[in-house]
Amino acid sequence: MSTTTAEATAQYERATRRALELAAQGPVTGGNPQVGCVLLNAAGEIVAEGWHHGAGAPHAEVDALSKLPVTADGRPDAAGLTAVVTLEPCNHTGRTGPCSVALLNAGVARVVFALPDPGAASGGGAERLRAGGVEVVEGVLAEEAQTFLHRWLTAVARNRPWVTVKWASTLDGRAAASDGTSQWITGTASRQRVHEERAASDAILVGTGTVLADDPSLTARGDGGELMPHQPIPVVVGEREIPADAVLRRHPAGLIETRNLVGHSRDLAAILSDLDTRGIRRVYVEGGSTLVSALVAAGFADEFSIYLAPALLGGDKLALGDLGITTIGEALRLRLTAVEQLGDDLHVTAVPAAPPHPAPPAPAKEN
Numbered sequence: 001m002s003t004t005t006a007e008a009t010a011q012y013e014r015a016t017r018r019a020l021e022l023a024a025q026g027p028v029t030g031g032n033p034q035v036g037c038v039l040l041n042a043a044g045e046i047v048a049e050g051w052h053h054g055a056g057a058p059h060a061e062v063d064a065l066s067k068l069p070v071t072a073d074g075r076p077d078a079a080g081l082t083a084v085v086t087l088e089p090c091n092h093t094g095r096t097g098p099c100s101v102a103l104l105n106a107g108v109a110r111v112v113f114a115l116p117d118p119g120a121a122s123g124g125g126a127e128r129l130r131a132g133g134v135e136v137v138e139g140v141l142a143e144e145a146q147t148f149l150h151r152w153l154t155a156v157a158r159n160r161p162w163v164t165v166k167w168a169s170t171l172d173g174r175a176a177a178s179d180g181t182s183q184w185i186t187g188t189a190s191r192q193r194v195h196e197e198r199a200a201s202d203a204i205l206v207g208t209g210t211v212l213a214d215d216p217s218l219t220a221r222g223d224g225g226e227l228m229p230h231q232p233i234p235v236v237v238g239e240r241e242i243p244a245d246a247v248l249r250r251h252p253a254g255l256i257e258t259r260n261l262v263g264h265s266r267d268l269a270a271i272l273s274d275l276d277t278r279g280i281r282r283v284y285v286e287g288g289s290t291l292v293s294a295l296v297a298a299g300f301a302d303e304f305s306i307y308l309a310p311a312l313l314g315g316d317k318l319a320l321g322d323l324g325i326t327t328i329g330e331a332l333r334l335r336l337t338a339v340e341q342l343g344d345d346l347h348v349t350a351v352p353a354a355p356p357h358p359a360p361p362a363p364a365k366e367n
């Protein structure tokens with residue numbers, strides 16, 4: 001049965017929606033994007049599904065192919081099938097082989113994907129597939145896929161991790177009492193959400209001031225205090241050494257002290273670039289106010305996760321210090337992305353209303 005272009009488009013969109021659902025089952029941490037794949041037969045029915053289970057594990061396409069019957073010579077038999085993927089199949093050998101080659105070897109007839117792979121090393125899969133005689137359709141539900149992968153795509157494009165800045169404050173914007181104590185401003189529901197946000201991060205950034213004041217553990221823990229399966233690595237930013245018996249030194253994911261990164265102790269751009277080279281795509285900043293203010297002022301805060309407790313503290317321990325803003329017209333305007341009540345607290349998430357760094361001016365047109 002032949003399908004019209006409209007039928008084919010509807011079929012690819014349905015399959016891409018399913019592939020996005022599958023992609024969401026993979027981990028948000030670990031450096032690699034979440035990717036999903038479905039394999040369709042000529043009637044447009046799904047015959048196999050797969051998703052990327054994390055760095056080092058098979059990619060979504062290979063995961064889906066592994067569920068097919070095999071040929072006499074042991075290859076997955078995808079003859080005549082259409083592979084629908086949320087991201088262009090990769091074209092390089094990392095910890096696993098190129099997906100473009102796996103799809104070619106399996107005999108797929110067509111590959112449909114939503115977004116091109118932005119990686120310099122991993123891109124080019126579409127070209128390789130076309131050269132191998134496979135029909136390639138790109139851009140299906142590209143906007144949905146872009147929204148889904150926004151943080152990862154931004155991190156890859158900027159060569160630095162996506163930075164989520166978190167703080168807990170009273171309604172009057174204080175992050176600590178005058179004696180420096182801040183545990184606990186918010187209630188248990190907020191604190192549990194913070195643990196979930198930690199578990200969805202590759203690294204936690206914290207200033208030396210907070211480590212010296214609070215001796216935090218910065219582990220991601222469940223309701224019962226148990227360690228969650230994924231632990232982000234803590235990164236202590238600053239020149240001072242933290243004590244030998246600091247709780248952070250026993251963190252299950254290890255510890256990075258920026259004082260040990262040559263010339264990097266307070267250089268935020270260099271620190272983020274260093275983390276990028278370690279495959280860290282998501283950073284969660286847990287204060288204190290000096291570090292957070294420096295990150296915001298430098299335009300590195302991509303997202304805010306703010307917990308507001310119905311309490312007042314007064315005093316000078318503000319959640320944010322000087323940002324170099326002197327007049328209201330320069331206020332850093334945010335766009336709210338969610339507002340939720342957690343117990344007695346409010347959880348507000350927001351992103352800068354305008355990109356932190358304006359786009360470079362377009363080159364002047366020649367007359």
Ligand SMILES: NC(=O)c1ccc[n+]([C@@H]2O[C@H](COP(=O)([O-])OP(=O)(O)OC[C@H]3O[C@@H](n4cnc5c(N)ncnc54)[C@H](OP(=O)(O)O)[C@@H]3O)[C@@H](O)[C@H]2O)c1
Binds near residue numbers: 176241287290291
């Ligand atoms: N409510 C909350 O959400 C929350 C969260 C965390 C902390 N707190 C509270 O906040 C207080 C600590 O805040 P804080 O502001 O004193 O400490 P902080 O921001 O944790 O650390 C400040 C230190 O960070 C280092 N640093 C790193 N990058 C820097 C940069 N670009 N510019 C300047 N300094 C940089 C400097 O350390 P070196 O001198 O070592 O170089 C600086 O002294 C504590 O009372 C804590 O309880 C509250």
